[in-house]
Amino acid sequence: MNTHVENTQAAGLEWLSDRRPTRSIAIAGGKGGVGKTTVAVNLGMALAMGGRDVLLLDADLGMANIDVLLGLQPVRHLGHMLEGACRIEDLVLDAAHGLKVIPATSGTRRMAQLPNIEHAAVIRAFDEYPLAPEYLIVDTAAGISDSVSMFAAASDEVVVVVCDEPASLTDAYALIKVLSREFAVNRFRIVANMVRHAQEGRALFEKLSRVTSRFLEVSLDFMGMVPHDEYLRQAIRRQAAVVDAWPSSRSAVGFKNLARSVDTWGEPEPRVQGRIGFFADRAHLGGGLPL
Numbered sequence: 295m296n297t298h299v300e301n302t303q304a305a306g307l308e309w310l311s312d313r314r315p316t317r318s319i320a321i322a323g324g325k326g327g328v329g330k331t332t333v334a335v336n337l338g339m340a341l342a343m344g345g346r347d348v349l350l351l352d353a354d355l356g357m358a359n360i361d362v363l364l365g366l367q368p369v370r371h372l373g374h375m376l377e378g379a380c381r382i383e384d385l386v387l388d389a390a391h392g393l394k395v396i397p398a399t400s401g402t403r404r405m406a407q408l409p410n411i412e413h414a415a416v417i418r419a420f421d422e423y424p425l426a427p428e429y430l431i432v433d434t435a436a437g438i439s440d441s442v443s444m445f446a447a448a449s450d451e452v453v454v455v456v457c458d459e460p461a462s463l464t465d466a467y468a469l470i471k472v473l474s475r476e477f478a479v480n481r482f483r484i485v486a487n488m489v490r491h492a493q494e495g496r497a498l499f500e501k502l503s504r505v506t507s508r509f510l511e512v513s514l515d516f517m518g519m520v521p522h523d524e525y526l527r528q529a530i531r532r533q534a535a536v537v538d539a540w541p542s543s544r545s546a547v548g549f550k551n552l553a554r555s556v557d558t559w560g561e562p563e564p565r566v567q568g569r570i571g572f573f574a575d576r577a578h579l580g581g582g583l584p585l
């Protein structure tokens with residue numbers, strides 16, 4: 295049996311169909327610590343275990359930690375590419391199940407405070423990326439800095455992670471407001487993380503929806519929820535994604551459901567004219583997605 299089929303069956307993710315054109319998905323949240331990186335890593339890994347070709351970009355520049363979470367040892371990071379020392383494809387690391395990772399760096403003030411022209415250079419670098427993945431998952435930083443806004447606005451989809459804390463909802467609202475008013479992003483997918491029971495996830499989504507529908511011209515879709523799960527911490531200690539280390543745990547099941555939902559999304563919204571985007575030069579990929 296080939297590895298691709300084995301991975302899919304082992305993960306209980308038999309949704310596979312034909313190869314997809316590239317879709318970029320930013321994972322954001324406003325507030326720190328709501329689980330953006332956890333969602334990015336496990337969603338990426340679940341899709342990879344389902345046989346999808348996934349590239350995970352650590353865009354939490356300056357406080358990056360995807361490499362640590364997945365036990366990878368980067369030699370170079372995005373800073374080296376910006377200095378012209380290497381190309382974007384030279385940064386790619388191989389994680390389990392074929393998941394590919396582009397690391398950033400941690401503890402570097404220059405990377406945390408890049409000017410917008412360099413954020414744009416990171417996004418444009420993907421135009422030259424030789425093998426377009428089916429999914430590019432972009433883990434963004436906390437807050438509503440220019441970096442977060444630019445990476446989110448450059449993606450086909452924006453996933454907003456929330457949890458049951460008042461500051462999480464107010465920060466998620468602030469992020470959605472900035473992205474809609476200043477960057478014309480008008481569709482958001484909401485993930486409720488660390489939920490204690492199913493009603494809590496829905497209730498969080500509905501609370502956020504009520505406020506956005508009153509004050510903003512945006513559409514919010516409930517993407518799903520991930521339970522609070524101690525196995526996640528154990529997976530972190532093992533430097534592995536929980537979907538890989540404990541595929542039957544509560545959180546792993548939640549992440550796999552998120553991955554299934556991603557794989558059923560329809561066409562992305564057409565890109566706003568003139569805005570830079572990941573894989574904007576997609577004509578050569580034959581994907582036929584609107585630019």
Ligand SMILES: Nc1ncnc2c1ncn2[C@@H]1O[C@H](COP(=O)(O)OP(=O)(O)OP(=O)(O)O)[C@@H](O)[C@H]1O
Nearest residue numbers: 326327328329330331332436488520521522523526
């Ligand atoms: N569903 C969950 N169950 C239990 N713990 C979780 C869950 N999701 C995230 N965590 C834990 O919460 C902490 C914060 O998660 P994470 O680093 O993914 O958040 P973040 O939003 O990316 O943070 P930052 O804003 O600092 O980048 C981590 O210790 C993580 O293991």
